[in-house]
Amino acid sequence: MTRIDPQRLLRLAVLIKEGSFRKAADTLGITQPALSQSIAQLEDEVGVQLITRSARGVQPTVYGEALYGHARIIDSELVRATQQIQNLFAGSSGSLLIGSPTGGGIFIVAQAICGFMSARSDVNMRIIENVQVEELISQLHDRTIDLVVCPKLPEIALRGARAIRLLQTKRVLCVRKNHPMADDLSIENLKDYSFVCPPDDMGILSDIKSVFSLSGQPIPSRLIISNSISLAKDIVLNSDAFTIISDISALRESGSELICKEMPSSRSSWYYFVCRPEYIATEPVRAFLGEFITVCEQWGLPVHSDAVHYQKFGRAPRDSSTSQE
Structure with a gap:
């Protein structure tokens, strides 16, 4: 017996599962004549009849049923192999x-x-x-x-x-809860207080400068530069300094520890x-x-x-x- 072509074996499995040449050909994305030829070649390879046709559709013979079991195992292993390659390429699944x-x-x-x-x-x-x-x-x-x-x-x-x-x-203006300007929070009212801001290399200082510019105010001269949001919040919570951060950065403290005001000039x-x-x-x-x-x-x-x-x-x-x- 010659070696079985695995592609023809997998096509046989689809044919048996679907129960008709039309459905199987559609599933495989090939024509019915191509599928018929593939099954005929597979029967020539194994030397026995693998399917029978009737009014109820396609039925496997005892030999076809035996090969169907092997085909399902091969298909399962191919799925596992594909997933393993994807995991190795994308990063370990574990x-x-x-x-x-x-x-x-x-x-x-x-x-x-x-x-x-x-x-x-x-x-x-x-x-x-x-x-x-x-x-x-x-x-x-x-x-x-x-x-x-x-x-x-x-x-x-x-x-x-x-x-x-x-x-x-969105960016929000933040001060501590008991800040002198907590009840009238604005960039203009905070111009004489220290401003905690990020360094240029973090890539967000230009956006913060635009907030000041759109509000008609220069960036404060009294700066405390920090590359840590946590440190910036700690400074604001323990002094009269203020900062401008994203609303999600102030999510936990907003209202209870920090007074935050959304900047109307800030873009989402x-x-x-x-x-x-x-x-x-x-x-x-x-x-x-x-x-x-x-x-x-x-x-x-x-x-x-x-x-x-x-x-x-x-x-x-x-x-x-x-x-x-």
Whole structure:
């Protein structure tokens, strides 16, 4: 007996499963004559009849039934092989590697990780926090990181990576609860107080400067420069200094410890999760995104439908651009 052609064997399995040449040909994406020829060649290979035709459709012979069992095993192994290759290419299915810059997003990432780990103790996790988002993107392309959760980045920094929208944020003006200007909070009233701001290399100072410009005020001369959102909040909570941060960065303290006012001149911006363009999400990544979405819902933060689609299917929607809006 000559060696069985595996493609013809798999076609036989589809034919037996579907019960007719028409349905099987449609499933396989080939013509009925091509399928008939393939089955005839397979019968020539094994030297026995594999199917019978009747008014009820196609039925396997005892020999066809025997080969059908082997075909199902082969098909199952091929599915497993494909998944294993995807996992090796995208990152181990037993690990989760996440990068995030200092800021409000890391707080949500931390809560999502807690929920994830309570349900998935079998997964090894590595979290990398870095104020330089470009370095995180480099590690993403090097496959050191599976995904990055971060604010908007220039296209040149993404280097072709896919940025998928998570949630919108706005900048808010923040002082401590008992600040002298807490009842009349505005940039103009705070011009004589120290301002805690990020350094130029974090890439967000230009947006903050535009908030001052649109409000008709120069940036204060008394600056406290910090690359840490946590440190900036601690300074504001323990002094009369003020800061401008994203609303999600002040989410936990807003109202109880910090008085925050949304800047009317501030434009909404997106938080994204960023992955390689060819990346197919592993099951742990999808589970983590599910926890991230749950945390956002608990805090009343609407999550973009692109992120929900990715979490569900492991891929971005077909009409979703790889660029940021």
